[in-house]
Amino acid sequence: MNLKLRIWRQKDAKDSGRFEEYTVENISPDTSFLEMLDILNNNLIHEGKEPVAFDHDCREGICGMCSLFIDGRAHGPDDDITTCQLHMRKFKDGDTITIEPWRSAAFPVIKDLVVDRSAFEKILQAGGFISVNTGGVPDANAIPIPKADADESMDASACIGCGACVATCKNGSAMLFMAARVSALAKLPQGRVEATRRAKAMVAKMDELGFGGCTNTGACEAECPKGISISHIARLNREFLCAKLKD
Amino acid sequence: MSNLFSSSIGKKLVMSLSGLFLIVFLLLHMVLNMTVFGGAETYNAMCEFMDTNIFIKIMVPVLAAGFIFHIVYAVIVTIGNRGARPVRYRVQNLSKSSTWESRNMFVLGLIVIAFLVLHLYDFWANMQLQHFVGGEVAESPYDLVVSRFANPVVALCYIIGVWALWFHLQHGFWSAFQTIGLSNQLWIRRWKCVAKVYAWIIALGYTAVVVYTYLCL
Numbered sequence: 200m201n202l203k204l205r206i207w208r209q210k211d212a213k214d215s216g217r218f219e220e221y222t223v224e225n226i227s228p229d230t231s232f233l234e235m236l237d238i239l240n241n242n243l244i245h246e247g248k249e250p251v252a253f254d255h256d257c258r259e260g261i262c263g264m265c266s267l268f269i270d271g272r273a274h275g276p277d278d279d280i281t282t283c284q285l286h287m288r289k290f291k292d293g294d295t296i297t298i299e300p301w302r303s304a305a306f307p308v309i310k311d312l313v314v315d316r317s318a319f320e321k322i323l324q325a326g327g328f329i330s331v332n333t334g335g336v337p338d339a340n341a342i343p344i345p346k347a348d349a350d351e352s353m354d355a356s357a358c359i360g361c362g363a364c365v366a367t368c369k370n371g372s373a374m375l376f377m378a379a380r381v382s383a384l385a386k387l388p389q390g391r392v393e394a395t396r397r398a399k400a401m402v403a404k405m406d407e408l409g410f411g412g413c414t415n416t417g418a419c420e421a422e423c424p425k426g427i428s429i430s431h432i433a434r435l436n437r438e439f440l441c442a443k444l445k446d
Numbered sequence: 447m448s449n450l451f452s453s454s455i456g457k458k459l460v461m462s463l464s465g466l467f468l469i470v471f472l473l474l475h476m477v478l479n480m481t482v483f484g485g486a487e488t489y490n491a492m493c494e495f496m497d498t499n500i501f502i503k504i505m506v507p508v509l510a511a512g513f514i515f516h517i518v519y520a521v522i523v524t525i526g527n528r529g530a531r532p533v534r535y536r537v538q539n540l541s542k543s544s545t546w547e548s549r550n551m552f553v554l555g556l557i558v559i560a561f562l563v564l565h566l567y568d569f570w571a572n573m574q575l576q577h578f579v580g581g582e583v584a585e586s587p588y589d590l591v592v593s594r595f596a597n598p599v600v601a602l603c604y605i606i607g608v609w610a611l612w613f614h615l616q617h618g619f620w621s622a623f624q625t626i627g628l629s630n631q632l633w634i635r636r637w638k639c640v641a642k643v644y645a646w647i648i649a650l651g652y653t654a655v656v657v658y659t660y661l662c663l
Contacts, residue, residue: 272542367540372527409530413458413625414621415624415625416545416548
């Protein structure tokens with residue numbers, strides 16, 4: 200496959216940035232999208248040019264590092280995948296592919312396609328945890344949890360914090376990310392202890408960091424590589440409103 | 447309750463509660479409109495009843511407040527959300543991941559507001575405004591309705607307004623319950639289904655009154 204790439208280049212956080220066009224040739228349809236970018240970067244290095252900076256780590260869809268807004272969609276034109284799981288067979292020979300970084304006030308661009316997603320860590324630090332005293336390992340099954348609750352908590356825990364929800368949301372909202380964590384803990388007895396404080400602290404931090412609000416378009420659920428349901432957002436809303444009513 | 451209405455979820459709560467209140471009002475208004483099918487006497491009697499009912503007198507300012515809260519918070523939420531993405535994407539394809547109406551609630555709201563202004567000018571200004579500022583109300587509300595809808599441009603404007611409302615309700619109805627937190631994996635599907643049915647009832651009901659008045663009277 201021969202492809203034309205239109206890629207966002209930005210020297211650093213202060214640079215205003217621009218799109219630049221590149222061509223890559225003889226790409227196998229079985230190449231992953233990130234491998235195709237590796238090939239491009241190899242060519243650029245041989246030509247003495249600056250390679251394109253992009254985030255990646257595990258390349259098996261679990262670390263959440265790879266981002267990229269590809270042809271108008273977070274993680275590109277496929278469902279329930281991260282960019283490292285996207286393959287070139289999803290494109291046609293001769294296509295022009297537009298590659299942009301996640302766009303959000305809370306995710307500033309560091310360089311080219313790399314954005315700073317530490318805002319997610321700040322939200323988790325505000326309340327996305329449980330406090331546990333140190334000591335011996337607790338007995339297994341000491342706290343019985345209904346299967347349905349454990350399953351729902353586990354589904355919410357599938358979030359890898361990639362930021363596709365923020366990237367695709369027309370409001371740049373982090374509600375699905377936050378709802379996944381709140382829901383995962385709210386469904387377990389261990390998480391109930393700090394539930395009231397958690398919902399308030401995390402929502403306050405999200406608002407403070409410049410994320411938008413949720414207007415329930417559902418785009419986050421559709422583009423989430425782990426298929427996390429927006430029903431968790433309803434639970435987050437419930438947890439938050441109940442917590443506020445107790446104030 | 448501290449700072450509830452300055453939080454992003456609190457602002458959406460105001461949108462939801464005021465929206466649900468307006469949704470109930472829409473159904474009541476539609477049922478009352480349908481008295482036009484009963485002829486001049488029935489319609490004018492309904493207007494007379496509404497004019498003199500103490501409950502309605504109390505609810506008029508409450509209704510106005512409902513509209514104002516819904517519109518003001520829509521502006522606040524929309525401006526805030528646009529600020530969350532200062533640099534836009536060059537290419538963004540949201541048609542696969544969300545419905546058109548869910549992404550365009552503000553634009554649809556603007557169309558509904560334009561319709562509302564026309565509607566207040568046409569009827570409220572001739573039938574109820576006089577109760578507050580003095581003057582003569584229209585002698586026969588029925589004749590007023592018939593004369594306004596005899597104009598095809600006016601009739602068309604009303605139909606456009608009603609179908610913008612159809613889009614608005616398709617998303618707004620279930621979204622309100624999601625924001626309040628009265629939803630889960632099962633109920634989200636139920637609310638979406640109820641929202642569709644409700645939006646169709648409202649849109650067809652209002653359209654039927656305009657079309658009947660234009661064609662048959």
